[in-house]
Amino acid sequence: MSENVLQPYCKKCSSDAAACDFTCFPRVLMHGEKGNGGIWAATGVPKRYRNSFLSTLPTAEQNPQAHKFVTRYIEKVTSLVERGVGLYLYSMPNAENRKGTGTGKTTIATAILNEFTIKRVIENVKGENTFTDHPSLFVKASELQNTFNEQFRGTDDSRQKATTKFSRYKKQMLSTELLVIDDIALRGTTEAYQDVFYEIIDKRYNEELATIFTSNTPLDNLGEVLNYQIASRVEGMTEGVLLKGKDNRKGGIL
Numbered sequence: 001m002s003e004n005v006l007q008p009y010c011k012k013c014s015s016d017a018a019a020c021d022f023t024c025f026p027r028v029l030m031h032g033e034k035g036n037g038g039i040w041a042a043t044g045v046p047k048r049y050r051n052s053f054l055s056t057l058p059t060a061e062q063n064p065q066a067h068k069f070v071t072r073y074i075e076k077v078t079s080l081v082e083r084g085v086g087l088y089l090y091s092m093p094n095a096e097n098r099k100g101t102g103t104g105k106t107t108i109a110t111a112i113l114n115e116f117t118i119k120r121v122i123e124n125v126k127g128e129n130t131f132t133d134h135p136s137l138f139v140k141a142s143e144l145q146n147t148f149n150e151q152f153r154g155t156d157d158s159r160q161k162a163t164t165k166f167s168r169y170k171k172q173m174l175s176t177e178l179l180v181i182d183d184i185a186l187r188g189t190t191e192a193y194q195d196v197f198y199e200i201i202d203k204r205y206n207e208e209l210a211t212i213f214t215s216n217t218p219l220d221n222l223g224e225v226l227n228y229q230i231a232s233r234v235e236g237m238t239e240g241v242l243l244k245g246k247d248n249r250k251g252g253i254l
Contacts, residue, residue, distance in 0.1 A: 005040060005118055006030055026125045030118075043117055044138040049110035057111055059104045062245040069241060070108050077116045078123070081178045084208030087112075088238040090215045103243035105214035109180045112212060113138055116178050137176040141184045144169055148193050173200050178210050185217040185225035198230050205233040213238065 004027050022033050032038035040050075054074045060067040073080060073087065091103040117136045123129040147169065150162035173179055189197070204211050211234075215222070219240055223231035 030121050039121055042134045043136050045110050052107050052111040052114055054111055063243050066241050066243055074112055074115050078119050081210040084210050086211040086238040088213050088219055088240045090218055091243045103245055105243055106182055109212050109214050113180050136178040137172050138180045140182050142186055174203050180212045182214050184213050184215045185222055194227050201230055201233045205237045
C-alpha cells in the first residue's frame with residue numbers, strides 16, 4: 001500500500017494500517033483511489049520534498065533563529081494562512097556560499113505547505129472548515145516563466161498546450177489558500193510577463209491570500225530584477241526570513 005500521510009493523525013489507521021484502503025474517504029481525498037493522486041499530488045510539490053515536515057527540517061543548527069520562527073509559523077499555520085500572513089525566505093551570498101544556494105529555503109517552504117495541507121484536509125473531513133478547491137499549490141517560478149514564454153513560440157500545437165497550462169497555473173494561483181512560489185527573481189523578465197505576474201501578486205495581496213516566496217535575492221533588491229510594484233506587494237504581504245550558511249546540497253543534506 002502506498003504511503004498515507006494522514007496515518008499518524010488517525011487512531012484507526014495508526015493501529016491497523018490495513019484498515020486504511022480505498023474505502024477510507026480521508027485517504028482517498030488525500031491520495032486518490034490508487035494512492036498516487038488526490039490533494040497530495042495536486043499540490044505540485046516535487047518528489048524530493050514530499051517528505052518535508054517540521055520534524056525533518058535540517059535548519060536548527062545552522063539557522064536557529066529562522067528555525068524557531070518557522071516552527072512557530074507551522075504550529076499556527078492554518079490561522080496564519082487564514083489571516084494572509086506570508087513569508088519571504090531568502091539567503092545572501094557570502095564567502096562560504098558565494099551563490100547563497102542550498103540553505104534550506106525550498107525545504108522550509110514545502111514543509112510549511114505539506115503541514116498546512118494535512119491540517120486543512122483533516123479540518124475538511126471533520127466538517128470544521130471545508131474547502132471546494134485545492135487548498136495549496138507549489139509553483140517553480142522558472143517553470144511558470146518558461147510556460148508563459150512558450151505561448152509565443154514554437155508550433156501552433158505547442159503554443160496551445162502552453163496557453164492551456166499557463167491558464168491553469170494562473171487560475172489556481174489566483175485562488176488557492178496557500179501558494180508557494182519557489183526561486184523568484186532568478187533571472188530578468190519581459191514587461192509582458194511582469195504584467196501578468198503583477199496581476200497574480202496584486203490579487204493575492206488585495207484578497208489577503210497567504211503566499212510564501214523563496215529567493216536568493218534580498219527583498220531590498222527584488223525591484224531591480226522584477227519591478228518595484230511587484231516588490232512592494234511582496235514586502236507588504238510577507239515576513240522576511242533570512243537563511244545563512246553553506247550550501248547543504250553539496251553535502252547531500254538537502
